[in-house]
Amino acid sequence: MRILLIEDEHRVAEIIASALREGPRYAVDIATDGRTGSNLAQDGVYDLIVLDLMLPGLNGLDVLRSIRSRGDRTPVLILTARAEKESVIELLNAGADDYLGKPYDLGELIARIKALIRRGKGAASPVFTVRDLELNTLEMTVKRSGNLVDLSPMEYRILEYLIHNPRAVISKQQLLEHLYDYNWERHSNVIEAHISNLRRKLNAESDGSYIMTLRGRGYRLVQFKNEMEQ
Amino acid sequence: MRSLTHRLVVVVLLSELLLTITVTAINLGYERSQRYKAFDVMLRGRAASVLGAVEVDEQKEVPVLNTKAIDLPQSDRYNVYLDSGEQLGHSPNWVEPPANIILDRGQIGRFRAEYVHYRYITIQGSRKLDPDNAPSRTVGVIVFYASPTTSVRDALLHAGEFLIGANFLVLALSALLAATLVRRGMQPLQQLAIAAGSITATSWTFDPPQSARSLKELSGLAHALETTLLGLERSFRQQQHFIHDAAHELKTAVTIIKSSLQLLIYQPRTAEEYRAGVETSLIDCGRMEDLVQKMLTLARVEQLVTAGQINDRPTVEAGEAISQAIEHLRSVADLHSLQLETQLADNLTTLVSPDHWDTLATNLILNAIQHSQPGGTVTVSCQINQDTILFTVSDSGSGIPSDSIPYVFDRFYRGDPSRARTTGGTGLGLAICKAIVDSYAGKIQIESVLGQGTKVSVTLPSQSRPTLHSNGIGQSARREGEEG
Numbered sequence: 001m002r003i004l005l006i007e008d009e010h011r012v013a014e015i016i017a018s019a020l021r022e023g024p025r026y027a028v029d030i031a032t033d034g035r036t037g038s039n040l041a042q043d044g045v046y047d048l049i050v051l052d053l054m055l056p057g058l059n060g061l062d063v064l065r066s067i068r069s070r071g072d073r074t075p076v077l078i079l080t081a082r083a084e085k086e087s088v089i090e091l092l093n094a095g096a097d098d099y100l101g102k103p104y105d106l107g108e109l110i111a112r113i114k115a116l117i118r119r120g121k122g123a124a125s126p127v128f129t130v131r132d133l134e135l136n137t138l139e140m141t142v143k144r145s146g147n148l149v150d151l152s153p154m155e156y157r158i159l160e161y162l163i164h165n166p167r168a169v170i171s172k173q174q175l176l177e178h179l180y181d182y183n184w185e186r187h188s189n190v191i192e193a194h195i196s197n198l199r200r201k202l203n204a205e206s207d208g209s210y211i212m213t214l215r216g217r218g219y220r221l222v223q224f225k226n227e228m229e230q
Numbered sequence: 231m232r233s234l235t236h237r238l239v240v241v242v243l244l245s246e247l248l249l250t251i252t253v254t255a256i257n258l259g260y261e262r263s264q265r266y267k268a269f270d271v272m273l274r275g276r277a278a279s280v281l282g283a284v285e286v287d288e289q290k291e292v293p294v295l296n297t298k299a300i301d302l303p304q305s306d307r308y309n310v311y312l313d314s315g316e317q318l319g320h321s322p323n324w325v326e327p328p329a330n331i332i333l334d335r336g337q338i339g340r341f342r343a344e345y346v347h348y349r350y351i352t353i354q355g356s357r358k359l360d361p362d363n364a365p366s367r368t369v370g371v372i373v374f375y376a377s378p379t380t381s382v383r384d385a386l387l388h389a390g391e392f393l394i395g396a397n398f399l400v401l402a403l404s405a406l407l408a409a410t411l412v413r414r415g416m417q418p419l420q421q422l423a424i425a426a427g428s429i430t431a432t433s434w435t436f437d438p439p440q441s442a443r444s445l446k447e448l449s450g451l452a453h454a455l456e457t458t459l460l461g462l463e464r465s466f467r468q469q470q471h472f473i474h475d476a477a478h479e480l481k482t483a484v485t486i487i488k489s490s491l492q493l494l495i496y497q498p499r500t501a502e503e504y505r506a507g508v509e510t511s512l513i514d515c516g517r518m519e520d521l522v523q524k525m526l527t528l529a530r531v532e533q534l535v536t537a538g539q540i541n542d543r544p545t546v547e548a549g550e551a552i553s554q555a556i557e558h559l560r561s562v563a564d565l566h567s568l569q570l571e572t573q574l575a576d577n578l579t580t581l582v583s584p585d586h587w588d589t590l591a592t593n594l595i596l597n598a599i600q601h602s603q604p605g606g607t608v609t610v611s612c613q614i615n616q617d618t619i620l621f622t623v624s625d626s627g628s629g630i631p632s633d634s635i636p637y638v639f640d641r642f643y644r645g646d647p648s649r650a651r652t653t654g655g656t657g658l659g660l661a662i663c664k665a666i667v668d669s670y671a672g673k674i675q676i677e678s679v680l681g682q683g684t685k686v687s688v689t690l691p692s693q694s695r696p697t698l699h700s701n702g703i704g705q706s707a708r709r710e711g712e713e714g
Contacts, residue, residue: 011486011514019493054478081478103485106492 001117001161002027002045002178006037006063007052007079016050016109023110024140025153027181034058038066045177046074047164048117053080053091061094068095075116079104114138121164128163130223133202133210135163144202154179155198158191162211162221171218195219234419235412242408243401250397254390261389265382266349270338273351277375280308281355284318284371291359293369295319306377307348313370335372340379347383350376418442426455434463475642476525479656483518487511517656524658527589528641531665545692548578548619551587552612559595567604570595573611580619580692586666590621593659594686598625601684614692621688629680638676639664663688 003026007013010032017028029046031037034055041049041063049067053060064076078091078099091099097116100109114137118126128135134143140156142149151159157179162170172188180186195211202210212220283299286292295310295318302308302321309320325343335354340347352374359367418441429436436459438452494507556572563570580587591610598608606626613620630638637643642657663686667674672690 009482009486011490012482015486015489015493019489019496022493022496081481102481103488106489106496109489 001047001157001164002029002181003113004029004031004037004040004046004049006031006034006041006049006055006060008032008055009052012052012079015106019106019110020113024114024137025157026113027179027184029181034060034063038063041067041072041074042070043177044072044074047120047178048113049074049076050113051076051078051096053078053082053087061091064091064094064096073120075120077109077112077116117164123164130163130166130210130221135160142202149201151198151201152194154194155201158194158198159202162219166221166223169214169218169220174218235409235416238412239405239409242412243405246401246404246408250401254393254397257393258386258390262386265385266379269349269377269379269382270351273338273349273375273377274353276302276306276377277308277351277353277373280310280375281353281371281373284310284355284357284373286357286359286361291367293318293357293359293371303377305380306375308376309374311372311374313354313372318371341376347379348376349379350374418445418448422448422452422455429459431466434459434466472529472641479521479525479642480518483514483521487514487518490514521656521658524656524662528658528662528665531586531662531669545579545581546584548580548582548584548587548612549574549576551584552578552591552610552621555588555591555595556610559592559599562596563599563608566599566602568599568602569607570599571607571609573609573613575613578612578614578619578692580690582666582670582690586670590663590666590688591623593663594623594688597659597686598623598627598684601625602627606683617692619690619692621690622685624683624685626683629682629684630676630678631680632678635676635678639674 001024003020005013005016005020005028007016007030013030013032017030020026020028026047029040031040034057036057037049037051037055038058040046051060051063055063058066060078060080064078067074067076075097076095078096079102080087080091080099081102088099097119098112100112114126118124118137126137128137132145134146135141136143137160142151142156142159158175161175161178172191175191176186176188195213199209199211210222212222214220279302280300283296284293285296285299287294293312297319300308304323307321307324309324310318312318335352338349338351340349342348352372355371355373356368357371359369418439421439422442425436425438425442436456438456442448442452490507490511494504494511499507552574553572556570560570582590595608595610602608602625608626609622609624611620611622611624639660641661643661664674667688667690670690672688674689675687676684677687678684
């Protein structure tokens, strides 16, 4: 998952980014003013946008409106120091999905971000099940038939992303965009290596593959056992 | 509660009562004198008719009183006697009047007998005893005539009763009228009170009713209320704005400290990581401390302006405070590899307190240092010019974009957030400087060329001026859409 954090207060941005990278292992990009934030949001590679309301240049509400006016459906969580009802109503009406007042609880912020991403992908439960595979986004664990599968952080993130988009074909480019922030050098063969490791670990007792390769197009989650044969 | 209406009505009533009493008394006095005048005429007439009843017995040549010829009220008393003192006759009810009565001829007097008031008259006549002879003998006849004044007194009493009754009826009616009129006259005052009473902290609109505006007595009050409320509203809004801004800044500061500590305990870490985290939090705490300190300073300086006690300040030497501030900042300038040049005039007398000089100089010089690139120069100059002091701080730094200049003195305004971040600016330094300068009715200006540098000029009075006016401080004109 990749998050865009639009926050002008350097320390606040730093802390939220660290928490998101350390906790749910999300990729995080930081924009320190509204205009940069709005431009980055246009790339459409983000799974969620955290937006501070008071920003230099273009304020948070303007950024939100420009995002929504483009038809972008990325979940947006607003951070605000204002708690007046009117402003909350205005924000939600302008297309915000959630808001959190300062000073917020870091744990709550992360939980809300996770929930918004989940909801954005059409899921309600933090535990995803595909056949005998169980991915718990709270504990960040993967179990196969009840047995823990030991995945590296990047392998987990790839599987998490595929499971969050169960019916879609995900290209390597897409994976790169959603799993790495701008601070990383990105090579598509890194993805290939991770996928191959992931497959190996998941199919340790070989019971049909969970990840289907569509040549030249990308990857897709295999939801039913007999899907591969068809 | 005492009522102005009641008081006015009572005053009107009292004056009317006084008037009524006076009018009644005058009326009664006049009535009385008229009635007694008529009574006296009647008294004289009756006495004369008694005198007329004195006849002369031609055979005996002596005067006699022909009582048959007298037809007078029985309550009247008379006594007829000769000037020799011999009594000729009297009324049946005659008694000697009290001894102190002086029986002067033609005089009218009064006495009281048997609880009845009498008025009396004494008249004199003469009778010829032998009218046929000449010269004839004459004898003097004196008539003492008294009549009870009961009827006059009764009439006066009735007149008095009528007058008092009528007057008090008029009094009652006019009191009613006065009360109604006064109450109606007080209505604009009540309307004004209602308009003033509808003012609350959230709704400051005060529209004095036209009825109050058009009254000479109330227009002044309405106007005074209007002006006072405008001033109060402005200062209330300013304070609200400040509180709003301060709350935002403090919330952000608390958020940083709280969430950085939460991040620290998010997962197990090594001792070094914990140490580094705590150290960062300490730096964040220091920043918050600085923010709180500056907010207090600003609030204190702004208080000074409202107190308006500038002229009471003693004239002090400014040079020392400025050079001390410069010396304190020399190490900071060295740290930034900056040249700190000073051009200070001698004998810098000023009204500005040393504390304020220190705050002003420190804030402005620190600003210049923070906005300069290494290798640059910061120039501090202080010159005296007639009755003003010109204090300037120039830097060779990055400058301020011209569209930001109108806002640099606003509280919590940070022209370039990325720069404020690295220097840990609170956005209050220049607002404090402006508040100090305003409190001395001075001027602060900023000129800047992007990429070349910035110059802040402060003009302050060096001695007392006859009149000082301060024009309100604390720009509340934050940029639109910067709320958050």
